[in-house]
Amino acid sequence: MELLGLHHVSILTxxxxxxxxxxxxxxxxRLVKKTVNQDNTQSYHLFYADGExxxxxxxxxxxxxxxxxxxxGASDISTVSLRVKSTDSLHFWKERFEQYGVEYEEIAKRANRDTLAFKDYEGTRLLLVADNGEKGVRAGVPWKREDIPLEHAIIGLGPVTLTVGTPEPTVDVLTNIMGFRYVGSYPxxxxxxxxxxxxATGKGGSGAEVHIETxxxxxxxxxxxxxxxxxxFRVPNEEEYNKWASRLNENSLPNSGKVERYYxxxxxxxxxxxxxxxxSTDTPGFATDEPLEKMGQTLALPPFLEPKRKEIEEKLRPLDLDETL
Structure with a gap:
């Protein structure tokens, strides 16, 4: 029973x-799913990913x-990384950030990888991480855009950084319950x-790492x-998901219990x-209720919310995604 790597991160906007x-x-x-927060259906939940x-x-x-x-501050997921293929890609993104007025730092080494730190317009701390042929969890499929060459496109999640006051309790859960292993440190x-x-967990590499800042x-x-x-974090299937539910309970770790998100x-x-x-399980995925080529184009609701579609749509604010940048 092993976690495969990072599954997703969820941020507030x-x-x-x-x-x-x-x-x-x-x-x-790519916007692959436009749906609602299942715990508060008056709020949108948007999913961006690779091409598939x-x-x-x-x-x-x-x-x-x-x-x-x-x-x-502390007790925070302080940085989210996004993978690109190479250091050459980081130079492409520096020029693009200049073009769009994105706040960024100079290219720097982190965990022996070339990285480019930047922020979105709400101050989310983000990092582009160059794979440069590194082995580990495989990357995703680039989303085709005319203005971004495929060799420079974002291809998945890289490491997340956790900022904590005291690292030992977090490390204990990561290693003794979740099965992560220590692979090094950097200044x-x-x-x-x-x-x-x-x-790191699973096959390792940038798509399977957690970094801990004290x-x-x-x-x-x-x-x-x-x-x-x-x-x-990624669980391959429902069978192992059930085992993880038991493992959390056996270790007296308070948790939500099993939650069905449909995707x-x-x-x-x-x-x-x-x-x-x-x-989170890898299965069944986002193409469950929409054809792959049309994902994200309309408001998607899981079957257990579909009977309330009219009520949900009436309470959602209008969302104009065609605004110019």
């Missing part, structure tokens, strides 16, 4: 329209208009702080727009520093 423009028009990702909605490539957003900004670029610890000097994060709500099955729990983790 104050305006889905601008969010859509940034992640599709600037970053070139492959598990391990998904960045999702809960739309909450009027949401206050995030106050960064922090944020000043004179402890080295960042690197843990910052006891920081107050606890206050999540708002641009903040990362949770990170999900995947989920288990939620908080590690000791309060960061929300999710275990």
């Amino acid at each position: 104050g305006k889905a329209e601008k969010n859509y423009q940034f992640f599709t028009k600037v970053l070139g990702m 909605g492959t598990p391990g490539t998904e960045v999702t957003f809960f739309d909450i208009p009027g949401l206050a900004r995030t106050h960064q 922090s670029l944020a000043g004179d702080h402890r080295d960042i610890l690197v843990y 910052r006891p000097d920081l107050p606890k994060v206050r999540l708002g727009r641009g903040g990362v709500h949770h990170v999900a 995947f099955k989920a288990l939620y729990f908080r590690e000791p520093n309060g960061i929300l983790f999710e275990l």
Whole structure:
């Protein structure tokens, strides 16, 4: 029983329209599912991914208009990485960020990989990570856009960085319950702080890593727009998902119990520093209710919400994704 790597991250946005423009028009990702937050159906839930909605490539957003900004701190998923093929790709993205006025830093080494740090318009801390032929969890399928060459397109999720005050409790859950293994460390670029610890699962590589930054000097994060709500890890199928549900309970780890999301099955729990983790199945996937070529074009609802479609649509605010950038 082994987690395969990262499944998705979910982030909060104050305006889905601008969010859509940034992640599709600037970053070139594909909107593979336009649906609702199943726990609050008056809110949109947008899923961006590679060309086929492959598990391990998904960045999702809960739309909450009027949401206050995030106050960064500890107990936080502080950085989300996105994979590209090579260091040459990072130079392409530097030029593109200049073109679109995106805030970015210079290319720098993190965990022995070339990386390019940047932020979206709501301050979400993002990182492009160059694969450069590294072995590990396979990348996704680039989404074709005329203005982004396929060899430079985003091809999946890279490492997530967890910023915590005390790393030991988080490490204990990652290694002793979730099966991650320690693979190294690297110096922090944020000043004179402890080295960042690197843990991997499955076949390893950037699509299967969690990085832990120790910052006891920081107050606890206050999540708002641009903040990362949770990170999900890949479970290959329902059989292993059932085993993970039992494992969490056997280890007395408080959790959500089994949650049916239709596109995947989920288990939620908080590690000791309060960061929300999710275990999500690769199956059945986003093409379950829409043809692959038409994913994300209309409001999709899982079967258990479909009978309430009229009521849900009446309470949703109008969403114009055709706004110009």
